[in-house]
Amino acid sequence: MNIPDYISPVVGYRVWQWNAAGLKSLNGEPWLPGRPLAAGCRAAVRGTIVGRPKAVHGAHELPHSDCTCGVYAAKNLEHLRQFGYEGRGIHGEVYLWGTVVEHKLGWRAQFAYPKSLFLPPDTIPFTLTQIDARLKALIAFGADIFILGEHESIRFWRNGSGFDAAGLDCLIKTRKEYYVRRQWERTLKKGDRVAVLGRGIAVVEQAGNKEVVVVLWNRLVLRIARKDIVLNQQNMRGECEANNGSGVIDRT
Ligand SMILES: [Zn+2]
Known part of the structure; x- marks a missing residue:
């Protein structure tokens, strides 16, 4: 992939769909490894620009x-969120070059190519074999790949040198925590003690798939969404935010 070195490309932000076949724009346009995505223009093909029949522009x-043609990119992540793209795929930085038209929140460019890709943890397949297969499609772009963290992103793949140790550690830790949490959740049962902060001790009355019902010492019943119960793996204790306040489920 040769990005012309006589210019310093503008860097913008984009969202892509990612599957085993590779990267696509949200509108389905495929991005190919080693080849810049070149803007096309329907208006130019038709010979008119809507409302400006004489202002035809050529492909050059x-x-x-x-x-309105060009490869679109936001100026920063915040702008990408303003466009409502959060959670619709993987995002990343993209080089923009050729003719680049600047707008308030972003750019329209003649050529674009991925610079770096950020994967939300839940988009990463579960087993290393699956990860390997799915990653091949991304690695082919020669871009750096990161795992999105709550506070910071962790380098997962460094172009030219492969998997990053910190990225692999992060992935293995996430998987391990997942198993421990699932096992803990499955075994949550009637009779387990619950310490509800500011209210006192309660006991699990029912542990359903979606909801846990606990009864406080004063017979007050609290319903806690199961997804709100977070296992603190430091002390193997569940913590949750109930509708009626915070609660701690104590399994000891
Ligand atoms: Zn155009």
């Missing part, structure tokens, strides 16, 4: 400032 001047 894509994207036109009066047109």
Whole structure:
């Protein structure tokens, strides 16, 4: 992939769909490894720009400032969120070059190519074999790959040197925590003690698939969504935010 070195490309942010076949724009346009995505223009093909029949622009001047064509990218992550793209795929930085038209929140560019990719943990397949297969499609782009963390992103794949130790550790830790949490959740049962902060001790009355019912010492019944119960793996104790306040489920 040769990004012309006589210019310093603009870097923007984009969202892609990611599957075993590779990367696609949200509108389904495939991105190919080793080849810049080049903007096309329907208006130029038709010979008109809506409302400006005489302002036809040719392929050599894509994207036109009066047109809507070009490869779109946001200026930063916050702008990407403002466009409502959060959670719709994987996001990343993208090089933009050629003719680049600047807008308030983003750019329209003639050429674009992924610079780095950030994977939310839940988009990463579960086993290393699956990960390997799915990652191949991304690795082919030669971009750096990160795992999105709550506070910071962790490098997962460094272009040229492969898997990063910190990224692999993070993945293995996440998997391990998942198993421990699932086992803990499955074994949550009637009679387990619950310490509800500020209210006192309660006992699990029912442990359903979606909801846990606990009864306080004063017979007050609290319903806690199961998904709100978070296992603190430091002390193997569940913690949750109930509708009626915070609660701690104590298994000891
Ligand atoms: Zn156009």
